[in-house]
Amino acid sequence: MGNEIITVNRLSKQYHVRIITEGNIIKRIFSKKKYKEIDALNDVSFSIQEGQYVGVIGNNGAGKSTLIKLLTGILYPTAGQVSVMGRDPFNDRIKNNRNIGVVFGQKTQLKWDLSPLESYDLLKTIYGIDDETYKENIKKFVGLFEMEDFINNPVRSLSLGQRMKCEIAAAFLHNPSIVFLDEPTIGLDVFSKDSILRFLRSIKEESNVTLILTTHDLEEMNSICDRLIIIDKGRIIEEDTIEHFTERFTCSKSIVFCIEGDIWKDINPIDNEVLIVDNGKVIVSNVRKERVNEIISLMLANNTINDVQIIEPNFTEMVKKRINEGD
């Protein structure tokens, strides 16, 4: 990990949205148009270090895509400052874009009627990629994504998974310093998802690229990102390393005992602990980390135990819990 590559300071973005009035078409044409302001992002601040993989998560409409659009200089902020590689991404957009790669999961940057390879040739000229790097990267990406069979087919004839592989390869073609992936695995089957995750892991191992990923698949994010930012209603409600976040939210666990014969109950639940005895099973939930040993020892000393399971909440549940907790 290295220097700060992205700095965001008190960033806000408001959208001016027209309200469609009710009534017939004549009324609509002649009535005064009404607008409302929507806070897509509200007073957001954070920084990202070079080489980090950062996952941005949140509900639909939380402001994730708007954040990416502001970081890539497509949109102009209503307030606040953004610095990407030391530059203002809006005012120095052309210069800044030389070193970034972007994939919007629901849009394509490839030419619809041409093959991915023909689109790559255009990108080669746009980014001024030298022949050696271009050939090397094409060879590498074709290998990692198993693209030989479809790299010469028109983009319109590709499946969603094939197209997304081509889009991601296009974003990495010029060896950018930062790559933004906005829901790159949306609608993909498990094999295509795995292939993309393998690709991202391999890039992480061999380069110092910084990756900003927005996704609704939290387990996928957990498997490749170092840090997470949770956005809710345009505000950052959580910003932490994945490791620390997981540690914080795995402080309560559930223990399941499968007992042979009669159950001799000898646990007095404390704090928020809940005890359920059912059909040869004793389940103790909401157990604090430091109480786990004590409970297991008590149960082992007084029962014949066939099996013990300690269940930790999964990552998705932790994030859901955090979003529900709110600001």
Place this chain on the structure above:
Amino acid sequence: MQKLLYLYKSSRAGFRANSIYSAATVVKFISSIIILTVYYFLWKAIYSGATSIQGYRFNELMAYILLTRILSMLYPFGIIDTYSQLVIRGDIGLHLLKPIRMEWTMLGNFIGRNLYSCLSGGIPYIVLFFVFASPYISLPGIGISILFILSAYFFIFLFELNIGVLSIYFTSLWGVGTLTGAIIALLSGELLPISFYPEKLIGFLDILPFSSMYYIPVNVLLGKECEWKQALAIICIVNVLLLVIYSCTSKVLLKKLSISGG
């Protein structure tokens, strides 16, 4: 140099993307022949009993009409709608992500598309044009006409770009492209030579750049007398003005761009 190479490659890509639909090419070719037949018999009927109308003989007028048809296929009409669609769908964001101005991409795509359109649907017009116009064409005339055609190409590109960029503010420019096309057809002499118009209107059109799109280059090519130097100066000045205006308006309007949704 990199921009010119990109312009060449994106023109080639635009040409290839259009040429993929071969059935459309055949349909275009057939419709060109039908329209051409209508033109021929229409003007034949108008010229029955007259050797010349407003200084144009039948062959000259046919050559005029044919060349204006060819040029209308060559010129980049449709920028307004393209720009507006990019804004409505949010695809403008993908163009803004590239380290090259989106206008270069648009220009390249339109050059490719226009060349393809001209070669696919324009062949019957080109062949017949040379049949009717060959006695009148001179080498200097060709040179001056090419200069006008290039200037007019950039004029239309910049003119439509200046209107298209307003879609960032208004979002939809539905119908504006059609209206602009109709005004240009009237003021440029696309449908009829401007000399057929009333005197007062001709005087007004002399100070506008639209006559440089069709009327002046076609007349120069046919060896007819016209004030081409003044017209060339006007279109060059207007092009520079349009470029400056576009640079300013796009800078201001891009700050107001809003692309909501993922």
